[in-house]
Amino acid sequence: xxxxxxxxxxxxxxxxxxxxxxxxxxxxxxxxxxxxxxxxxxxxxxxxxxxxxxxxxxxxxxxxxxxxxxxxxxxxxxxxxxxxxxxxxxxxxxxxxxxxxxxxxxxxxxxxxxxxxxxxxxxxxxxxxxxxxxxxxxxxxxxxxxxxxxxxxxxxxxxxxxxxxxxxxxxxxxxxxxxxxxxxxxxxxxxxxxxxxxxxxxxxxxxxxxxxxxxxxxxxxxxxxxxxxxxxxxxxxxxxxxxxxxxxxxxxxxxxxxxxxxxxxxxxxxxxxxxxxxxxxxxxxxxxxxxxx
Numbered sequence: 001x002x003x004x005x006x007x008x009x010x011x012x013x014x015x016x017x018x019x020x021x022x023x024x025x026x027x028x029x030x031x032x033x034x035x036x037x038x039x040x041x042x043x044x045x046x047x048x049x050x051x052x053x054x055x056x057x058x059x060x061x062x063x064x065x066x067x068x069x070x071x072x073x074x075x076x077x078x079x080x081x082x083x084x085x086x087x088x089x090x091x092x093x094x095x096x097x098x099x100x101x102x103x104x105x106x107x108x109x110x111x112x113x114x115x116x117x118x119x120x121x122x123x124x125x126x127x128x129x130x131x132x133x134x135x136x137x138x139x140x141x142x143x144x145x146x147x148x149x150x151x152x153x154x155x156x157x158x159x160x161x162x163x164x165x166x167x168x169x170x171x172x173x174x175x176x177x178x179x180x181x182x183x184x185x186x187x188x189x190x191x192x193x194x195x196x197x198x199x200x201x202x203x204x205x206x207x208x209x210x211x212x213x214x215x216x217x218x219x220x221x222x223x224x225x226x227x228x229x230x231x232x233x234x235x236x237x238x239x240x241x242x243x244x245x246x247x248x249x250x251x252x253x254x255x256x257x258x259x260x261x262x263x264x265x266x267x268x269x270x271x272x273x274x275x276x277x278x279x280x281x282x283x284x285x286x287x288x289x290x291x292x293x
Contacts, residue, residue, distance in 0.1 A: 013038065057192040061185045065163070065200065068183065071134035073163065073200040074124040074278075076117055077216045078147025078207030078237075085111040113207045113237055114150045119271035120205055121154025121162070124278075137202060137278075138163060143175045143184060147207045152178035165193050194219060203233040203278045206265075208241045221264050225257075231264075233281050235274045239267035 011019075020036055023029045037043060044053065083091065088111035092104040124137040139155040141148035143164025155162035156178040164179030166186045175184045187193035194216060198204075206217045217236075223229040236242050251257045268274045 057189055061196050069134050070138045072136040072202040073140040074137040075197050075201045075204045076141045076151035077213050079209035080144045080146045082110050082146045084114040110208050116271045117147050117150035117207055118154035120274055121151045122158050123275050125155040125158050125160035143179050149176040152176055167193055205235050207237045224264050225261055233278050234265040235268045236265050237268055
């Protein structure tokens, strides 16, 4: 009875879309003007339609994640260039110049974080569903290689699904093999991708990385600092790396951030240490008090 009450009396868009394909071929029906607006790719890609594309790119992952009953995520940021330990050793062995050797040695030192990202994902992925059947701390990465791959791989290790948020780039890029296909998304707009990283985030692990990692993590800290997003555990893996590339205390001493802003994040070295901090922050295990944030 309820289903009948809400059933539309109008043809569904999919039905009309299928019917439109069967139109007779005439000069009128062959014109681009005759295409249904939502089937006309050239029309949707017009400059004027950018606001509509923004809305679509926000809405598509939101609906699919809702349908998958994913209530919260464990977000992992990090480099696309740090190899797993075995591959890092191979790169060092193949280094020819002093510069290549220096870089390879640095990557070998950071390769341990591939394993820590993988372990953290294994732990987070085993959080049980809540009483409503919603899933929490589902691993979410940028969908690429290296640290991102490690995160998705950790979820796959324990037989759990994970999310990948890829972005269209000028050079060829594909989602890593461990991202769950039905939770693998591709974005055109960086802004919408970054928003989806944080819409369901209940904790963020930041591993050593470059421009992209800096961009994502510092934007997150800014959002928390300015009260535009509710606080959450922000865990920077690798204190030695981060304090070498960013002098956080100097920012406070220079007066461009407050000394209390240094408490917006914590340094950690291991997955176990990170998870202990997250558990202490969410004593119920699922971040339920932030569910409607």
